[in-house]
Amino acid sequence: MSQFLQVLLSGLATGSIYALAAIGFALVWQAAQTVNFAQGEFVMVPAFFVLIGMGFFGMPFWLALAFGLALSMLVLGYAFKKLIVEPILPHGGITLIIATMALAILLKETVKEFYSAEAQPFPALFSNAPMNFFGAAVSIQDILNLIVSLSIVVVLTLFLNRTRTGRSMQAAAQNPAVAEILGVNVKRMVLYTFLINAALASLAAFLITPVYLAKFSNGETIGLIAFIAAIVGGFNQIRGALVGGLLIGVLDNLTATYVTAQYRAALPLVLLIIIILVRPQGIMGTSEGRSV
């Protein structure tokens, strides 16, 4: 029971962090009708911004986190939209997808150039001491990671559904032309979406890097799993990305513990194939008609 509880909790904690990255896929899809294949690197880079804040500017950890968040929103949110998405989007979604792939390589190699191929230590937000939970020793870090991730998702959902700005963002995503006629500043709403995506990626980085360690190649794993989580859950739904992330996190750990550790990397791909065959719109997603 103790083992099951720990494995379940670890899976939920990791899955909730995948969900934050997966939500980014959903947001960018809705805002720009494209897939950001640099999303994994968007989760890798903020950790290095924090290390720059601490190492280069001598900031305390909490200030370096704020610095990392702000710099990520500026570079991975604002600059990404202005310098890559806006100029390339008129040339078509595929062109932009290829551009994001190139961006992923650029970010990865740049980090490698400055911080080497070696992993770097990253301070933990929460204590990694264990606590007793119904007789089982479970990780406080896992519990707090789960709580923080889920809280962020709840706040984001409330923001999008209950605030004027959030509803305007949804309107801009669903039908930009009509939204503009109704007085919504569509460009600003799209910019907000990119800023939120960068912020979510940063938070995912701050939670997962203490365990994964800061390394230039972290984005490859996180990006792939988050992409699959977004498809499994439903690419056009934030709650779908959450469900997909949690599902993959838990199934990965349960499979590695009770079935086989050797094929754990294949599990998300198997899940992806099943979902595409059985329910292409994803578990929580809705069907979308697209003209070709």
Add this chain to the structure above:
Amino acid sequence: MKKSLVAITAVLLAAGSAYAQDTVKLGMVAELSGAGAPSGTNWRDGVKIAVEEINAAGGILKKKVEVTDYDTQTDPQVSRAMVQKAIDAGAFAILGTVYSGSTLVNMLVAQQNSTPQFVGSEAPTIVQKGNPFVYRTSSGAQKGIPALTPYFKDTLKAKKVGVAWVNNEFGKGGRNVFVEEMKKAGIEVVADVASEQAQTDYASDVAKLKQANPEAVFVYMNQEESARFLIEAKKQALPMPLIGEVTLTEAKVIELAGGAAEGAIAHVGVTATATDVPGIGAFAKKFEDTFKRKPTHDAIKGYVGAWATKYVADMVGKLDGEAFSKKILGLCLKAADYPKILLDTCWDKTGEMSRPSFMVQVKNGAPVVIGTVPAN
């Protein structure tokens, strides 16, 4: 004009030749950039200190030692080219490389040129290929893991143990030797947990070990994987001792794992923290004064390699690779007679090295010697 040029050239050539005869060239070929840079730069700096000392002591065969650095970029093919370059430049001996993958490729070049080569690599296969010109500066892995058996059997008095290993050539080799050793010692392996190279999530691996409840766990992974494993073990409060071979208590692992590395134990061939050994203490101090950082075991290996070159060449009495090889294979050097060798050291007929080794434990963020293991 032409006559003058010819005369000048002849004088320069003669001077160069005379200079060459007065120096002994060594080629320091190591991982100075790329993933292996932390190992290679330490190796290089250990060699530097040794060469300064050797020159201060009269050089090799009373000739000044001149060392040239060659960077392999942690690429086996580049390392092969660099060894060739060093030999073409007249190197009498090669010092390096550290990474086994590189050494296995470049040692053939040194062998073809009958050039003695001291390496920092520890893969068993290096000395199993019948190359009489390659010599270790620390014991191979096939000697290190068996040295741990008395610790499990006599010190911990363990009856059941677990093994967590990384599923690559390094990990598989170590795991197989360990399981065989435990079998011989009558200790049951109750958990055998394999993980993948570059794996990031160790929650299920640690949970499995915890469930099996062994009295100790042997951890045999590369640096980053070791650090992630230790972090997860701390998170899940894995209660039993975690014991490794070299890697688990390396400086990089301690840096990455932070407090989670506290208490980890490992067997190491040589460590700069063994300051009770007079030669090691003096070397560690000199290294720290010169480079403003603590030496790693790679630095000690480089230092020993350079000094062994001097001792053996002086014994032979001439710069002859073949004669050097005949002399060193089967040779034992006592630290009392050859103090810069640091510990009593023997090379067998394959170039494998035997010398006393250490058990270390991470205490207050640094490895501390907790015991000595006799040469095996």
